[in-house]
Amino acid sequence: MFTLPIKRMRFTISAKLITALLAVLVPLSVMTLLLNRQGSGTIYEEISKSVQSRDAFYIQSLENALKGISQLMFEFVIDKELMEIGISEEPITSFERMNQVLVIQKRLHMLKASSTYIAEAKVFLPFSGRTIASDDYLSEIPPDEYAKLADNVDPSRVMAIGDRLFMSMRFPLSASGRKPVFIVVVELSADKLRESLQNIVNPDQGDSILFHIDENWEITNERDEEFARTMRTFAERQLQGDAAIGMVPTVLESAPYLVSYRKSDVLNTVLLVYVPEGNILGSLHRYERWIWVLLGFSLCIAFLLSISIYRIIHHPLRRLVVAFRKVEDGKLLPVEVGARRDEFQYLYHRFNSMVARLDALISEVYKKEILSQRSELKRLQSQINPHFMYNCLFSLNRLIQEGANERAYRFTLYLGEYFRFITRNADDRIPLREEMKHAQVFVGMQSIIYGDCIDVEFEPLADAYGDLLVPRQIVQPILENAYKYALGPLVLKGELWVHTSESDGYFSVWIEDNGEELTDARLAELASKLLGSGDFMEETTGVINVHRRIELMFGSGSGLSLTRSQLGGLCVEIRLKQDGSGKAETDVSNADRG
Incomplete structure (x- = not known):
């Protein structure tokens, strides 16, 4: 019997075309994703450097500002009028003493005006039981403030009394059980500190916390106190090692955050800045999602193209292959041409002519x-x-x-x-x-x-x-x-x-x-x-x-x-x-x- 040596095909032309299309689309999409990931990593590094530089600038500015306040307070120690008023136990009623008080008030006013962080400057006179303030005259000494500030010998130390922050310097500087002659007290403005924190990060983008490691105080614009405590606990865990600065990603309350922290050894404070990851890398993530959408769209195009190839090429070609296999099995049957107007019409006509000729010869x-x-x-x-x-x-x-x-x-x-x-x-x-x-x-x-x-x-x-x-x-x-x-x-x-x-x-x-x-x-x-x-x-x-x-x-x-x-x-x-x-x-x- 006459047979046609048709090899059984396993990898069809349509499959090869679709594979070639995917071989182009998939590597391009994967390469784009890799470039996006690499760009994300580079941008993350640049953002990390920028954030750390910003935090360092803020801490350095705060240290310089508080250091300037400490130096101004130290000048009061050598003030002659304040020394005379401080050691006097007599009531301040004479004209000379009143002039001395006015000079001290003027200097306190200058101290207050020297920094936007100062809300009030005053001097406690323990021997006379009076307080000279920049805008007040010979009031009583607040007992809670005196109890907290009387023994402080570190002028750079920021202490909390209730919701207020204070810096102080006593004379004499030694606190060996002696009653101070006077205490220079500076009350810091918590509102100004909060405003300064807003310069680090926009409240719409994230938030920041400034807290003292030993003192129980913190400055923040975060309205959620529980979340602020959570962030502070996270920062304290990060500082348990030797790292004084850093920027790490974390997940808090099911949301990803980028958290930067920096410790000030001078002030013994920590600046903590946290921003939702989407606010920084959101555009990159959106770009990555668009890449995935593009990849999915490409796959859909490949799928639709495969259907088109199946209908235009694979299906008519398969009919021709099946017809050849029938010829191989001894069934000389023609192929239905239909209403096609392409190359397959010519192939079908030629095949039918060949089958008719073979049948006649056989x-x-x-x-x-x-x-x-x-x-x-x-x-x-x-x-x-x-x-x-x-x-x-x-x-x-x-x-x-x-x-x-x-x-x-x-x-x-x-x-x-x-x-x-x-x-x-x-x-x-x-x-x-x-x-x-x-x-x-x-x-x-x-x-x-x-x-x-x-x-x-x-x-x-x-x-x-x-x-x-x-x-x-x-x-x-x-x-x-x-x-x-x-x-x-x-x-x-x-x-x-x-x-x-x-x-x-x-x-x-x-x-x-x-x-x-x-x-x-x-x-x-x-x-x-x-x-x-x-x-x-x-x-x-x-x-x-x-x-x-x-x-x-x-x-x-x-x-x-x-x-x-x-x-x-x-x-x-x-x-x-x-x-x-x-x-x-x-x-x-x-x-x-x-």
Whole structure:
């Protein structure tokens, strides 16, 4: 059978096109994401440096401002008027003392005006129990303030009394149990400190906290006190190591934050700035999300393109491939062209033209082959008929010579039936029922010749296979060989068994004998000759003749098979291939093409 060597494709053209598209889109998208991640990292580093520089500037400015306040307070220690008023226990009523108080108030006012962080400047006079303020005159000393500030010897220390912040300097500076002569007190403005924190970070963007490590005070614009305490606890944990500055990302209350902190060793305070991560890297994150959206959109485009490729290229190409595979399987069917107006229309037309041409060529070859097979059948049949006729004449002559007139009479009746079968129909194929009846006529003739020396069991043919068409004289030559080579030479009683069966798509006629002279080597030799019979063109008779005629009519797989019989002799199986309906194939061309 003519076949087309089409290799089964695993990676189609459409799959290659889609893969190529993805091979371009995916690396570009991944590269864009990587660049965005790298840019995010670079921007994060720059932001971290900027934040740390800003925090350092603020801490340094605050240290300088409070250091300036401390220096101004230190100048009061060498003030002569303040020293005289401080050591005096007399009421300040004289004109001279009043002038001294006015000078001190003027200096306190100048101290207050020296820094925006100063809310009030005043002096406590413990010996007289009075307070001189920049805008007040000889008021009483607040006991809570005095108790907190009396023993302070560090002018840079910022202490909390309630919600107010103070710096102080006493004289004498030593606090060895002596009552101070005076105490210079500066009250810091918490509002100004909060305003200064707003210069670090916009309240709309984030917030900041300034707190003292040892003193229990803090300055912040955070309205949520609980959150402020949480941030302070976080900063204290970060400062447990050696790191005095840093910027770390963290998650607080299920929200990501960027937190920077810096410790002032001079003031023993910590500046903590925290900003939601989205406020700093939000644009980058949005850009990254847009990249993911673009990637998803690209995949959607790839999906839609794959559908388009499937409809425009893959589907019509697949139809053409399927059509070629049908041709490979022997089905020369055209492809429906439809209303296409592209290259596939030309391919379909060319394919249909090729299929039509192949079908015409194959039909022409088959017709020639069928005629050749019929000629071969006629030639083989012409070899069989004279061969058997010679044997019959010799047998009849022997019966007449022996004087077996009755047996000779019956023999001539059988012989008449035999020649009537040969001459009444010249068709190459006959129903199996007639072929088996003809075989029984032959067995009857042999029974006359051999008498009771041979027992014959001839099982009836099933009605379902009676109309099955087979070549003429395929059973009788096998029976003739059995009588001649197996049963005839036997000393003991011979046995012949003819029966049928159906298995694995084949209908079989079995002819078995109990011959004793067939060796295994001879059986293998006969089977080998039978398999190679198609390679010989010389005149053939007997078993090989039958095998070739059956094979010509029913195709490969049909014919004769030689094995050892259950009776001990030779078993010849006549195999006829069946079609899907359970009937044997009877068309020569169909058998060969299958």
